[in-house]
Every structure is written in C-alpha cells, then in structure tokens.
Amino acid sequence: MEATMRDSYVTLADAFRYPAPGWLDALKRGLAAMPAGAGKDAYAAFLNGIDHLPLGEWEELHTRTLDLDPPAAPYVGYQMWGDTYPRGRFLSAMNRALAEAGVPVRPIDDLTGFPEMMDGRVKTLHPKVHGGLLARRDSAEHMAAAEAHGIGMIDMVVVNLYAFEATVARDGVTEEQAVENIDIGGPSMLRSAAKNFESVTVVTDPARYGEVLDEMRFNGGATTLAMRKELATEVFRTTSAYDSAIWMYLSEYGKERFPEEVRFRLEKVQDLRYGENPHQDAAFYRFVDAKEHVLSRATQVQGKELSYNNILDTDACWTAAREFGEPCCVIVKHTNPCGLAIAPDLVTAYARAYEADPVSAYGGVMAFNQIVPGEVIEAMFENKHFVEVIIAPDYTPEALELLDEKRNLRVLKTGGVRHTGGHYESRAVEGGMLVQTSDAVSEDQSRFRVATIAKPTDAEMEQLLFAWKVAKSVKSNAIVLTKDFATIGVGAGQMNRVNSARIAVEAAGEKARDAVCASDAFMPFPDTLEVCAEAGVTAFIQPGGSIRDDEVIAAANRLGVSMVFTGYRHFRH
Helix, strand or coil: CHHHHHHHHHHHHHCCCCCCCCHHHHHHHHHHHCCCCHHHHHHHHHHHHHCCCCHHHHHHHHHHHHHCCHHHCCCHHHHHHCCCHHHHHHHHHHHHHHHHCCCCCCCHHHHHCCCCECCCCECCCCHHHHHHHHCCCCCHHHHHHHHHCCCCCCCEEECCCCCHHHHHHCCCCCHHHHHHCCCCHHHHHHHHHHHCCCCCEEECCHHHHHHHHHHHHHCCCCCCHHHHHHHHHHHHHHHHHHHHHHHHHHHHCCCCCCCCCCCCCEEEEEEECCCCCCCCCEEEEEECCCCCCCHHHCEEEECCCCCHHHHHHHHHHHHHHCCCCCCEEEEEECCEEEEEEECCCHHHHHHHHHHHCHHHHCCEEEEECCCECHHHHHHHHHCCCCEEEEEECCECHHHHHHHCCCCCCEEEECCCCCCCCCCEEEEEECCEEEEEECCCCCCCHHHCEECCCCCCCHHHHHHHHHHHHHHCCCCCCCEEEEECCEEEEEECCCCCHHHHHHHHHHHHHHHHCCCEEEECCCCCCCHHHHHHHHCCCCEEEECCCCCCHHHHHHHHHHHCCEEEECCCCCCCC
8 A cells, every 4th residue: 555655646746747758648657557536536637638738738838837836836945935045945954854764865065065054145156066067077187186176076967047037027026036036056057067068968958857868768877968068058048048037137127218238038939831921931939028818828729830921910910809808809911900899799799890891801810809609600600701810818618619620720819818018019120129118008088189169979989989999900001980899991001091091981881971080190181081071980089299280170170070189199000
C-alpha cells in the first residue's frame, strides 16, 4: 500500500511538470496504475479536459496557470513570500530538511564557506561558484588556480530567474517589491556558464529539460558542444530580455511618457504561409507582456492557418467589437467594417450587421463581443455566408458542433473581452516605429456642443453616439450612416471626404432617410453634409474645428438638420 501511494503521488506530481512530447501519454499510464478513489476521478477529469489540446496550448496553459497566476502557483515558498529573498532563505531551509531526510543536497554555504547574508542578496556571488563555472578545462593555468583555491568544477547550471515581469505586471506592486524581484545571482551564474559553453551546459527554459535529458541519456550523461552552444545563446537572449524589462520599468517609473529609448520584446506566435502577397515571407509576433483577451493571445479552435491579411482584418474586427457593451456583431472586409450592429441578442445583431452589406460581407471576418450561441451559426449557414475568420470570447457547445461542419473556417476564442485601448499603440514604418497613446477617450456628452438651430432628439442622440463609436474603426476619410443601431452605409479610405459620403449614401439607398451620420474628422466644406442631407440624413456628429465651420453650420441650418460637435476626432489613417 505504501509503494502504491508513493507511485500515486509521483503520478500526481508529474502533472505539474512543464509539458513536453509524450507527457500526456505518461500521465495516462500513471492514471491507469492509480488506485480507485476521489483523487483518481479528479485526475481523470483533468486529463480529459486537456486531452484535445495541442502541445503549444498545454505549454501556454501551464505557464499562465502555475507561473503567472499567483493564487495557483504550487510553490509553498512563493505562496508565503513571492519571488523575494526571504523565499530564498526558505528554500535553503528546505534543502537542509531534504538533506536530513537522506536526499543528496549540498547547500550553497557549504560549498562557499560563507553563510547566505543580506536577506539572501548574497549567496552565489562567490569565486567557488563562478570559478567552477568559468574555468577553462583545457587551461593548465586555470586548473592549477582552481586546485590551489579549492574550486571544484561545475558542469551544469539550471536556473529559473525571479519572475520580475510577472511581478510588475500585477496591480498594486510597489517599487520596493519590484526591486526585490530583480534577480542578481541567477543571471550572473547563467552568464558565467554560458560564456564557458565549451565545458558547461546551462539551461534556463523548462521547455528544454526533456530534450537535454534525452541527449544526456543518448551520450552517456554528457551533452554535445552544439547543444551547449545553442543553450548558451538562449541564455544571453533571456538575460538581455530580463535586463531590458528591468531597465524599462525603472526608466519609465514616474518619468516621461515617451523615454529617449524604448525596447520592445516580441515572441513568435507562428510562421505564416506568406505576407500580404505570396512572394512575401511573414511571421506573426506578439508582445511578451500582451494582456489577456487580445488577438495575439487568442486560441484557434479550428480551421486553416491564419494568413497575414486574416490577422490584420481580425484585429480590426475584434477592436471594433470591443467598443460596445451591448451584444455586438462586426463584419470586416479589408480592415474596414462593412456591417456593424448592436441589439438585445447576438442573433439579431448578426442579422442586422449582415443586412448592412451582404455583398461585402462575403469572404469577410466576423467578431462578436459575447459567447456565440448555435443560433448565430445557423443564421450564418442559412445566409450561405462565407466567412474567413470568426473571433469571440467563446462559443456554446452547439455552436462549436455546427462550426465543425466547416473545418476550414478559422475560429478563434479570446476567453473574455478587454475594453479596447491599451496604454500605447504602435505602427511600424521602414526602419522605425510610430508610438502613440491609444484612442481611448471617454465619450463624455457634456463636452459635446449642438452647433445648429435644430437639436437632435434623444433617440437621434443615441444613434449619433453609436455612429460616432463605429467611426473610430473606419479608416479615414470616414463617413458612417447608421439607423436603429446598425450601419447602413460606410464610406472609408477615400482621398476626399465628399467621395466617402457619396459611397455611404449609395450603399444606404432608401435606408438613408431619417438616418444619422458620423464623420471621423471635421467637414472642411458643406458638400459632405449636403450629399448626406439630400439623401434624407437628419442628424450629424463630427469633431468640428474647421476654419469653415460657420459655412457648414449655415448649410445645416438651411437644410434643417442638427449637428453635434464633439471637440475631438477619431482619425484612423
């Protein structure tokens, strides 16, 4: 019984290991050998829950759950002190306890002859550690010095750094807490070991543990020079990124919004088949500190690989959908919404968004800001609506079952909705990058001004606010016509605003009568207003601020329409 229980505990412990090829099969074998009981049932449920996930998603789930979520971190010392130096003292005490229990452990102070001191800030910074790492094994001088000073060689270093980035990402973290999570000894050992990769194996990524062990088994306990060099390269990439994160935190803490130097950390999400055109190579990267529920952290549930253009359209679509708290459907084509609607439910929102422009909706990308029910997918099938990508927080089982009939359809889930607008947004140009604060101003009606004799009704004002939010997602020059909380005509990307107005009016047709209009920037001439008013538009919203505002207001008064000035624009170049 004791042996059985020990084996069961080992099996359960294996579930906490970083996933690697063959990991799940090993867990299943362990499950089969476990005795019946509540523990086995829970373990079986866990394995069933992850069985369908690819390895990449296991890895992300493991990191997100056990490393980045403090309440779930399965480490006693971490739960008590976080990644701080007092935790180091606890780990030292645990080592002593393991040694007393007969597990071979050599405390660092036994090696160096110096006690851990200064709240754990000084423990591995010692010649007996770094001499053992840096000594060239083929140098008689080095080896003689090591022997003279009682320095033993260290052949392998496995170090995980204090989680500085995860620490500063948490709300309410103080500068003192951040500083205490700056690892010094860890990076120092990694650098020393990596410099001497001809002799020392150094591992800092848990994802490589299995690979390193396999190579050691194959080579009688040794590693190859090629692997040691590869691992050393990873170390310097890791320490460079780690130092950059600390530098960014300290340089931006309480200082200027745009520092003189900025370093972005990106990690590859996937290679792409090609870029905007087949002759262009491409890959998709995300910021290492990207928040949850954004496109770069979305999970692909099914479908073909995302293309470069898919990603651009999906980003535009998901950004637009997150503007609204009400059930919302957005259909995007070539990064512009061709249909956008809010309604009491997603089924109605989809119907209204599709109705706005069925021709453009064909082959588009669709986003929903709530869990998608099966009825939405049924409506899509009834419309014979071909869609490239669907993105939503999640889907009901019925919706997923229906979507499975269209295996090529790319289906993404974000797990939730984060309101649009991070702290910064960036755009690359050749040889550089533009960085700005996000367009996340509060739509405060107290700042608005009715500039015309005619005043919008309460119902018109609600429609105007809706149209104004939609205009944020339309490329300039943007003219948006809406009715009943749905787009009916969108003019985007034209070289002059009046052409955008003509396109929007033509798309709306008879629906333009009693509709409202939003313009993302001021109307430089009365012609834009006149085109829309002649089609039946009764109320307008725009930033104002043109030197010809008086002419535009006079035209509005002459035509008997109302016009609201917001005082700011939503220009999306």
